[in-house]
Amino acid sequence: MIVGVPREIKEGENRVGLTPAGARGLTADGHQVLVETGAGEQSGLADDEYVAHGAEIVDSADEVFERADMLVKVKEPQPSEYDKLRADQVLFTYLHLASEPDVTRILLERNVAAVAYETVERPDGSLPLLTPMSEVAGKMATQVGAELLLAHRGGRGILMGGVPGVPPADVVILGCGMVGTNAAKLAAGMGAHVTILDINHDRLRYLAEVMHGNVITVYSDEHTIHRAAGYADLLIGAVLIAGARAPTLVTGDMVRDMKTRSVIMDVAVDQGGCVETIRPTTHAEPTYIVHDVVHYGVPNMPAGVPRTSTYALCNATIPYVRKIATLGLDRAAEEDGAICKGINVRNGEIVHPAVAKAFEAR
Numbered sequence: 001m002i003v004g005v006p007r008e009i010k011e012g013e014n015r016v017g018l019t020p021a022g023a024r025g026l027t028a029d030g031h032q033v034l035v036e037t038g039a040g041e042q043s044g045l046a047d048d049e050y051v052a053h054g055a056e057i058v059d060s061a062d063e064v065f066e067r068a069d070m071l072v073k074v075k076e077p078q079p080s081e082y083d084k085l086r087a088d089q090v091l092f093t094y095l096h097l098a099s100e101p102d103v104t105r106i107l108l109e110r111n112v113a114a115v116a117y118e119t120v121e122r123p124d125g126s127l128p129l130l131t132p133m134s135e136v137a138g139k140m141a142t143q144v145g146a147e148l149l150l151a152h153r154g155g156r157g158i159l160m161g162g163v164p165g166v167p168p169a170d171v172v173i174l175g176c177g178m179v180g181t182n183a184a185k186l187a188a189g190m191g192a193h194v195t196i197l198d199i200n201h202d203r204l205r206y207l208a209e210v211m212h213g214n215v216i217t218v219y220s221d222e223h224t225i226h227r228a229a230g231y232a233d234l235l236i237g238a239v240l241i242a243g244a245r246a247p248t249l250v251t252g253d254m255v256r257d258m259k260t261r262s263v264i265m266d267v268a269v270d271q272g273g274c275v276e277t278i279r280p281t282t283h284a285e286p287t288y289i290v291h292d293v294v295h296y297g298v299p300n301m302p303a304g305v306p307r308t309s310t311y312a313l314c315n316a317t318i319p320y321v322r323k324i325a326t327l328g329l330d331r332a333a334e335e336d337g338a339i340c341k342g343i344n345v346r347n348g349e350i351v352h353p354a355v356a357k358a359f360e361a362r
């Protein structure tokens, strides 16, 4: 198969769909790899490295789209890429089609075989191609939140770990899934007081077992959320209800009751956010103030650390890319149920039930 890797063109996106190591694996399997010149630059990956690992560098996205049997990307196709997609071409990338009706329509019209990273699902229900980005976003939430607590960044002017004789910051995390757990581990490591809330007893039990001392677990309900928000220096929103909009857990009134210049990082903003006063922001202008509380609502946090995120993503995607390239999409889907669940659009039809439901509802 010819595997093509175009440069990502979505605003603020700095990751790339394949590392040189991925190119090496594919060429060792007997495939050809085309990489658009400069595709890896923002992730610190030079054209030369791809060439050294067996890839061919091509000058334009047009050539990648025209020659590739399978496109390996990071984000959904952008309008200027729509016309370049070919019938039966396999497209393997994040798609989020439930909230992208225009992209869905184009994939149907152009008869693309679209496989979405976010719906590749193992039999135990885990989402192996979503997890690495949640790990990145969770750690970033604490790291960036600590920075936003600095006085010159608009925050309360408080050090996460405190110093002897002066208490540390209070970090409150809503949701102890992938994002929340990673945020909690980093915050605890920095010496903050961490409160983590969830409705899932198994998750709370796991966190209570693996974390010690400065992390407390609390069952999440309106009362406990209001109370914890009231003492938070840094509040991190990390809840998810699969396939649905995030629930509004922190109301505008609760935000009004928060400490002056405390910080809200709503990582769940990509699903609508769990804080009533949150709205999507960008890496260029990440924050704004409401009720004297700093709000951060960047929906594509991993793009801020492309050198980490590209490797984290590709470490997870490459085995699937190699399987699809070697067996072809149909046989790969027959042999691997996770790939089968990843297929969203095939032969001009929406084949993923949740995507079909969202599309019909529009």
Ligand SMILES: NC(=O)c1ccc[n+]([C@@H]2O[C@H](COP(=O)([O-])OP(=O)(O)OC[C@H]3O[C@@H](n4cnc5c(N)ncnc54)[C@H](O)[C@@H]3O)[C@@H](O)[C@H]2O)c1
Pocket: 131, 133, 134, 137, 174, 175, 176, 177, 178, 179, 180, 197, 198, 199, 200, 203, 220, 238, 239, 240, 241, 246, 247, 249, 266, 267, 268, 269, 270, 271, 298, 299, 300, 301, 302
């Ligand atoms: N902004 C970004 O760049 C970015 C990056 C990665 C993930 N995300 C988003 O972060 C969110 C969390 O992702 P995840 O991978 O950690 O999901 P996850 O499924 O691993 O964890 C979500 C947790 O939320 C809990 N939850 C549900 N309802 C709750 C409630 N009422 N109170 C408290 N907890 C509740 C669940 O029990 C679960 O433990 C998602 O919306 C995801 O899309 C955003």
